[in-house]
Amino acid sequence: MTLGPAVDALAQWLSGPDPAWWAVGAAIVAVWVLPVLAVVFPVAAIGQIIERKVAAAMQRRHGPNTVGIDGIVRLVVRLGGFFLPRASQDRLVERICALPGLGLLKVLGLGQLAADGVKMIGKEDFIPAGTDGLIFRAAPYLALTGAFLPFAVIPFAQDLVALEVPVAALYALAVSGVTVIALLMAGWGSGNKFSLLGGMRAVAQVISYEIPVGLAIAGVVLWCGTMDLHQIVAHQYNGEWYSFLGWNIVQSPFLFLLACILFFGGLAECQRTPFDMAEAESELVSGFNTEYSGLRWGMFAMAEYTEMILVGCLVSTLFLGGYQSPIGENWIITLAPWLQTILHVGIFAAKFTAFVVLMVWIRWTLPRFRVDQVMRLCWLTLVPLCLVCLFGLALTMLLANGTVTGAAFGRLPAMQHLALGPVGYLLAWAIPVAVAVVLIVLARRKYGQMHPALRELTGGAS
Amino acid sequence: MIENLLFWTCCLVTVTGAIGAATMRNLFHAALMLGLCLAGVAGLYLFLEASYLACIQVIVYIGGILVLVLFATLFSSDIKGAVQRTPLWLRLSGLVGAGLAALVAGRLAQIAIAHAANLDRTRSQPGQLPDVIDGTRAIGDLLVGPWLVPFLVAAMLLTAALVGAVAIVTRYRRKP
Numbered sequence: 001m002t003l004g005p006a007v008d009a010l011a012q013w014l015s016g017p018d019p020a021w022w023a024v025g026a027a028i029v030a031v032w033v034l035p036v037l038a039v040v041f042p043v044a045a046i047g048q049i050i051e052r053k054v055a056a057a058m059q060r061r062h063g064p065n066t067v068g069i070d071g072i073v074r075l076v077v078r079l080g081g082f083f084l085p086r087a088s089q090d091r092l093v094e095r096i097c098a099l100p101g102l103g104l105l106k107v108l109g110l111g112q113l114a115a116d117g118v119k120m121i122g123k124e125d126f127i128p129a130g131t132d133g134l135i136f137r138a139a140p141y142l143a144l145t146g147a148f149l150p151f152a153v154i155p156f157a158q159d160l161v162a163l164e165v166p167v168a169a170l171y172a173l174a175v176s177g178v179t180v181i182a183l184l185m186a187g188w189g190s191g192n193k194f195s196l197l198g199g200m201r202a203v204a205q206v207i208s209y210e211i212p213v214g215l216a217i218a219g220v221v222l223w224c225g226t227m228d229l230h231q232i233v234a235h236q237y238n239g240e241w242y243s244f245l246g247w248n249i250v251q252s253p254f255l256f257l258l259a260c261i262l263f264f265g266g267l268a269e270c271q272r273t274p275f276d277m278a279e280a281e282s283e284l285v286s287g288f289n290t291e292y293s294g295l296r297w298g299m300f301a302m303a304e305y306t307e308m309i310l311v312g313c314l315v316s317t318l319f320l321g322g323y324q325s326p327i328g329e330n331w332i333i334t335l336a337p338w339l340q341t342i343l344h345v346g347i348f349a350a351k352f353t354a355f356v357v358l359m360v361w362i363r364w365t366l367p368r369f370r371v372d373q374v375m376r377l378c379w380l381t382l383v384p385l386c387l388v389c390l391f392g393l394a395l396t397m398l399l400a401n402g403t404v405t406g407a408a409f410g411r412l413p414a415m416q417h418l419a420l421g422p423v424g425y426l427l428a429w430a431i432p433v434a435v436a437v438v439l440i441v442l443a444r445r446k447y448g449q450m451h452p453a454l455r456e457l458t459g460g461a462s
Numbered sequence: 463m464i465e466n467l468l469f470w471t472c473c474l475v476t477v478t479g480a481i482g483a484a485t486m487r488n489l490f491h492a493a494l495m496l497g498l499c500l501a502g503v504a505g506l507y508l509f510l511e512a513s514y515l516a517c518i519q520v521i522v523y524i525g526g527i528l529v530l531v532l533f534a535t536l537f538s539s540d541i542k543g544a545v546q547r548t549p550l551w552l553r554l555s556g557l558v559g560a561g562l563a564a565l566v567a568g569r570l571a572q573i574a575i576a577h578a579a580n581l582d583r584t585r586s587q588p589g590q591l592p593d594v595i596d597g598t599r600a601i602g603d604l605l606v607g608p609w610l611v612p613f614l615v616a617a618m619l620l621t622a623a624l625v626g627a628v629a630i631v632t633r634y635r636r637k638p
Contacts, residue, residue, distance in 0.1 A: 021464045021467060024464035025464055028464070132490070135490070135491070135494070165513055166513065166514075166598060167513045167514050167517050167598055170514065170517040170518070170521070171513070171517050173517070173521060174516075174517040174518075174520035174521045174525070175520065177520065177521055177524065177525030178520070178524065178525075180525060180529055181494075181497060181524065181528065181529070181532075184529065184532050185494070188490055188532075188536070196536075200533070200536075203529060203533075207525065207526070207529055210525065214521075227598065456632065457628070457632055
């Protein structure tokens, strides 16, 4: 087991060439843990701001985020002028807050985050009678762990990745699956029928949608010949000004479909509307987090926002070129390293933020699916579609390269897949689309409606 | 060394989980302890430079099998283990099983201790061990190469099981 060059270097800097255990421990915390916390906590907060702002915009209201950072100014003025009568204090506060520069402090209502945090920490951590003590208490921590751990392998910029492992994509899939256990623990530990039902619904949904998500990731792994997220990003490199043509999503219609499947599967895995029947406040009084309050409830909420951002990060990394810019990458590489890193992080943030906005948009647009509809979508639509896409990808690679082993394919520099030129590229799009159109037309003409056996299997729903 | 510390933590977690899974009265707690044991084993895979296997261990055993076991415990009418008592013959056979396991573990420990010095010697000479190859690629090559037929047979078996489950469910649904 290796700890990586960054950890080794830091540990040796701390305590000489043969580092002591405390130095290695401190280096591990500094290199692996702190960046994840420093990036992901603000990121979860960003998710919440986006949610509130988009929801407010869609409903034509101001939204809850109106608390400015000027609260600090008010507090200082009140404390400093405690000896003044109340009316004079008010006047003083009004005067100071009317100063021209202080208006900026209200931007986006960022003070709301601090207010929310204080509220959640200050609330009583109520544990009802009949709960399964330790399990009930431990579940939020496990949920948060499962949501945070995948960020360790996400490359935010050229050299900005906490942990470089050759199986990064699989690692992200594996550790985010730990959330399932947390949901089941929360459902069972609450000692409440509705919580248990909500927990079981959530788990059934998450483990079902892990299959299309896993297959979508497998498609990218097949195409790029590697599971290392950094190499997958590098594989999408294109030096021209139209560098977005190197991205996986435009390489083939199958990859485009897989990107959509990954996004919707991820949406289902975070249990966001329209897949939020695990919480279903009208049926299950918000499911597995009914009995939680205060900071423990906050952990579940933070895990949800973190997972949303994780889905955005995964789709961007696997299909949208990761941190690379869409309009040429070479001019960025000529810049100073620190400027490169800032630009790359900004571009990556713009990409995943776009997905988070899309998720919020979907949430406030679509109604909730029924349980059977969610399951049917997964097992009867997404999984077969994924298999078709995988087969089509392998066929494309076979026709273009004569091999699908990835040995000649993935290890070479990027652009290998465009080696067949514009004609081949157009064919790679035209042939599958034409086949799909023909198949759909034929199927509609022949069946027109669902097969009787299928209809019976799905409970008569059309 | 921190690596030793991590290694022994993984061992401790594995053994604690295994003992807890076998001894806890509450079925749900026992299943969760089994999860702890499986997570510890995943950690041990990491020490063998088998990160692919570690990930698969987490996906399949914690994300799949453990969830199945947890669901199955919920079907029990006595999850908390308040009513059910373990019969004497089961306790005795448990003792016999523990004895056999101890024998195997003792023999393994004996072999390990005998080879420990050997291992240290090879490790101190660079170039003696084969270069660490990309385990993922090796596993893939083996699965679609020499082991293709067993791999496909297992896949067919699982598909048959899936179809069978669907068939059973539809037959029960037709009755009323």
